Amino acid sequence: MDVMNPAVAAHSGLGKVNPAIKLALGLLLTASFLVSADWLTATIGGASLVAVMASSRINPWNIVVRLWPVFLAALFSGWATAILAPKTGQHLLELGPLLLTSDSLNAGVAIALRGGVLAMISVLLLLTTDAREIGDALAQTFKLPARFVLSAVAAFRLVGIVIAEWETLAAARRARGLGSDRGLVGRITGFGSQAFALIVQSLRRASRLAVTMEARGFGAGPRTWVNRPTYSWRDVVALCVGIAIPTVAIGTSWALGVYRFFH
Numbered sequence: 737m738d739v740m741n742p743a744v745a746a747h748s749g750l751g752k753v754n755p756a757i758k759l760a761l762g763l764l765l766t767a768s769f770l771v772s773a774d775w776l777t778a779t780i781g782g783a784s785l786v787a788v789m790a791s792s793r794i795n796p797w798n799i800v801v802r803l804w805p806v807f808l809a810a811l812f813s814g815w816a817t818a819i820l821a822p823k824t825g826q827h828l829l830e831l832g833p834l835l836l837t838s839d840s841l842n843a844g845v846a847i848a849l850r851g852g853v854l855a856m857i858s859v860l861l862l863l864t865t866d867a868r869e870i871g872d873a874l875a876q877t878f879k880l881p882a883r884f885v886l887s888a889v890a891a892f893r894l895v896g897i898v899i900a901e902w903e904t905l906a907a908a909r910r911a912r913g914l915g916s917d918r919g920l921v922g923r924i925t926g927f928g929s930q931a932f933a934l935i936v937q938s939l940r941r942a943s944r945l946a947v948t949m950e951a952r953g954f955g956a957g958p959r960t961w962v963n964r965p966t967y968s969w970r971d972v973v974a975l976c977v978g979i980a981i982p983t984v985a986i987g988t989s990w991a992l993g994v995y996r997f998f999h
Contacts, residue, residue, distance in 0.1 A: 748792045748793050748794050748864055749791060749792030749793060749794075749970070750788070750792045750794070750860060750864040750974070751792075751864040751865070752968075752970050753864075753970050753971055753974045754873070754965060754966070754967050754968075754970075754971045755865050755866075755869040755870050755872070755873040756873035756877040756878070756965060757967075757971045757974055757975055757978075758861055758864070758865055758974070759861070759870070759873055759874075759878075761974065761975065761978035761979075762857055762858070762860075762861045764978060764979070764982065765781075765857045765978065765981065765982060766854060766857055766858075768781075768982035768985075768986065769781050769850055769853050769854060769857075769982065769985075770850075770854065770998065771997060771998050772850065772985075772986060772989070772995065772996070772997070772998060773843070773846050773847070773850070773996040773997065773998040774842075774846050774989055774994050774995050774996040775842060775845045775846040775849055775994075776985075776988065776989040776992065776994050776995075777850075777985045777986055777988075777989045777995060778846060778849035778850045778852075778853050778985075779849055780981075780984060780985035780988055780989070781853045781981060781982065781985045782849060782852060782853045782856065784981045784984070784985065785853065785856045785857070785860070785981070786856075788860075788977065788981075789860070792864075794860075794864075799856070799859055799863075802899075803855070803859060806855045806859075807851075807852055807855060809851070810847075810848050810849075810850075810851030810852045810855060811848050813847055813848060813851050814844040814845060814846075814847045814848025814849075814851070815844060815848070816844075817840075817843050817844040817847040817848075818836060818840050818841050818843065818844025818845070819834065819836075819840070819844075821839065821840035821843040821844065822839065822840065823835050823837045823839075823840055824837060824839040824840070825837045825838035825839035825840070825842075826838040828841060846996070862892065862895055865892075867889045867890075867892040867893035868889065868963075869963075870888065870889060870892050871885050871886070871888065871889035872961065872963055872965060873965065874888060874889075875961070876961060876964070876965055877965055886949065890945055890949070894938070894941065894942070894945075897941070898934065898938060901934060901937060901938075902930070902934055905930050905933055905934060906930065909926065909930060
């Protein structure tokens with residue numbers, strides 16, 4: 737299933753869960769794994785999220801392929817942590833100024849896995865929840881101010897547009913022959929120029945959107961709602977599974993004596 741398509745994502749198992757439940761679970765999961773700095777907690781959490789994707793008819797490989805820069809950044813953060821972490825424990829590799837020990841390697845692996853897990857949580861929330869549904873949940877369930885809700889809805893809606901524009905820019909570069917260079921330098925420079933073009937387009941779109949929303953009076957007064965939040969058995973299952981994932985992951989790591997609190 738191609739969950740990068742919002743229409744397809746809405747029919748997945750997670751797409752049918754109430755958005756308020758998904759927002760609450762997203763905050764819970766993010767906070768739980770953000771304060772955990774050991775590899776076992778992140779491994780159990782990542783495996784659990786992959787199982788959730790599979791049970792919701794979501795192909796995890798599609799997410800990895802389409803959002804590879806996010807996971808690549810997690811790998812780089814783990815590599816940097818392994819190099820800069822305190823050199824305690826058994827020496828594993830020493831090449832001039834480069835020194836890797838068992839403790840520094842464990843810290844790097846934990847940070848890389850944790851970054852991947854946090855990315856998976858955000859991706860699952862964004863790709864299986866419509867921006868309108870998020871706005872309804874923020875305003876009707878969490879009773880947040882209208883100006884904040886409208887800004888959040890606009891931001892969520894622009895996420896999908898930015899992903900589509902990135903693919904359009906890549907296709908345009910290939911059509912002009914700019915993506916034919918397979919060398920490392922060519923790939924790096926091409927990525928930089930494409931990212932800069934995307935930033936410029938995003939800033940222009942944000943400016944136009946702000947002017948348009950202000951002209952239409954968004955946030956100027958009370959609003960009415962077409963859709964009221966509803967709950968079903970899927971929300972109960974999602975809530976139980978979402979609470980069980982960090983509980984099992986942290987509990988197992990704690991029982992085995994490998995849990996580390998991030999500080």
